[in-house]
Amino acid sequence: MKKIYNLSEEEVKHVAKLAKLTLTEEEIKKFQSQLSEVLAYVDVLKKLETKEIEPTSQVTGLENIFREDQTGQSLSAKEVLANAKKKNNGLFVIKAIFKK
């Protein structure tokens, strides 16, 4: 019997692209089956009527936390760059994003 997947191979590739992950052909197959299984499991929520229910995105009940706009202790430029693979003159060096 052919397995029914919630997720097509194309969708796996598309999602990987969105998330900037490079997958091998083998990984695409493996993740397609594993992720489909998880998506099938979470489908249980469809049984639940939630039309009138407000969503909960956080549980603290806190809102609009402000502070005075004052500078405090912060890291030096040297510290901020301490873990960079490439740096130059106090800046991060990265590949060009725009073509010339």
Added chain:
Amino acid sequence: MLKRKIMVFLSSKRFLRNKKMKLNELAIKEAQEGLKNKKFSSTELVKSCLAQIKSQNRGVNALITTCEEEALAQAKKADDLIIHSPLSILHYPLIGIPLVIKDNFCTKGIKTTAGSKVLADFIPVYDATVVAKLKKAGAIIIGKANMDAWAHGSSGENSDFGSTKNPYDKESVSGGSSSGSAVSVATNMALAATGSDTGGSIRLPASFCHVVGLKPTYGRVSRYGIIAMASSLDAIGHFTKTVEDSALILKITAGHDDFDATTPKMPVPDYEKNLGASIKGLKLGFPKEYFNTGLNEEIRKKINESLEQFKKLGVEVKEVSLPHTEYALAAYYIIQPSEVSSNLARYDGLRFGLGRENFGDEAKRRIMLGTYTLSSGYYEAYYLKAMQTRTLIKKDFDEVFKEVDVLLTPVSPTLPFKIGEKATDPLQMYLSDIFTVTANLAGLPGLAIPNGKVNNLPVGFQILGPQFSEEKLFQVAYSYEQAKQ
């Protein structure tokens, strides 16, 4: 004949009393006494832990980094301070005490990997707020604990630096994701360890390794400087040998932090002060949905024994219902990967760490799952639906806490399982979290307590309470712990 038996018994008792406990086996409170009365020095205490790490770590793989030189230097400083101003112990509640820190807590100048190859060479330039607070209290960092990479996992097997082994059976898992933290305390490599709990990552390994594990209320302890997993669920706690030590540490780590806007400006109670308060007349509920099919029979028996024990302590025990429990894990496995995919998007290998090709399988799975559930066209069906379910789950708890003061539930549906048993079946692994994720969804505190063994493998239970009820949880657990001794 009888007389002789009694003599033998007495001499064995005396032997036990006189047998010198090794320093690394002490609880924090006991070590504090010893340091204060100059029975031993911090240097001796730290050396004892280092010796234990050297002899045990190869077998259980609990630590990724050991900080031998730094720890000994700190111990010397602590000893100097104790000698020159003996009263300093009053101001530094953890002076000279060696702790293990989970490897997703940023530690200034000490490699912090979060268990992932992506951060294999990352050396933070600042301390997490909790680390700074512990250091300020005099604590000594002796090592950084192994963990499931990015805290994704229930067994410790997802670490990019090898699985942590359960000290009670090295073929079994330690529980995760704070695997090395739990094992380092269980094997006396340190007196306590820090952990993080997004869906059970403190309570599960505590239960699998027979130590006390606290997941505080969401927002009670600052998340600043701890590598984020799922920001609306992450809670920062710790592992200890006793309930008393757990209260002592929370007193230090809890409180408002300007660097974490989810920490309310609420006073931090003196958790130790009323630890011994009577729990007579307390109402304790056991939610029937947590005792349905799927719970190991032996664990159920153990819990029934605990409920009887609580009745003997004068506690009113009653069955209660949390009707939306069956939806909790599904809601969790939408909300959590969604937030994971967002938090892990920042790892580009440019400002720090290595490239995205270094993510392991579990991180890739969660990033993709979250990216999918948040992507256009699916948001309402998954993320919004899960957030609405979260409201219902939270309401269940609000209602039940009108009836009872605390809840008692199992931590894991099974005993510690074998290494490799669930490694190729992510969904089976996720089901390990079925009894623990609810506390994270509702932001409640949970305290996991050791509760004996089945087939020589540890079991535990958890006490859950309303938000910010940690003081009550400690009292309940302390009474139970004392009664069992």
